Amino acid sequence: MKNINFKSLLSILTFVASAVFAFMFNSCENNDDKATSAPVKITKVYLEDAQSSVPDREVTFARLGQTIRLEGSGFTGVTKVYINGYDNYFNPVFVTD
Structure with a gap:
């Protein structure tokens, strides 16, 4: 019984960790466009x-x-x-x- 709980806990933790990493890498994007490089x-x-x-x-x-x-x-x-x-x-x- 303890072995099943450990496996389910490990799978949930793995899912949460992969979701966090996916959001971290997805949130970064390149905001360099021509509007910001125009002369003032x-x-x-x-x-x-x-x-x-x-x-x-x-x-x-x-x-x-x-x-x-x-x-x-x-x-x-x-x-x-x-x-x-x-x-x-x-x-x-x-x-x-």
Whole structure:
């Protein structure tokens, strides 16, 4: 009786292990496509200020702590934004191309 339980336990464990390995290898895929390798081109920079009479206006400079909006193309796949060599907060949810 013990031998039968051991065999069934071993077969269940083998099945679970093979299913886990199958999911591990199946979940990895190559996400390199041409959209992520397109060059980033910034056409306009807007200052976002809700308290201003003009809530978003095109600017050529911004001060530390101000929220800006970048307009352009090639932003798909961007994960970090650096301004003058400094890492800045970036929310990828708002990225459209």
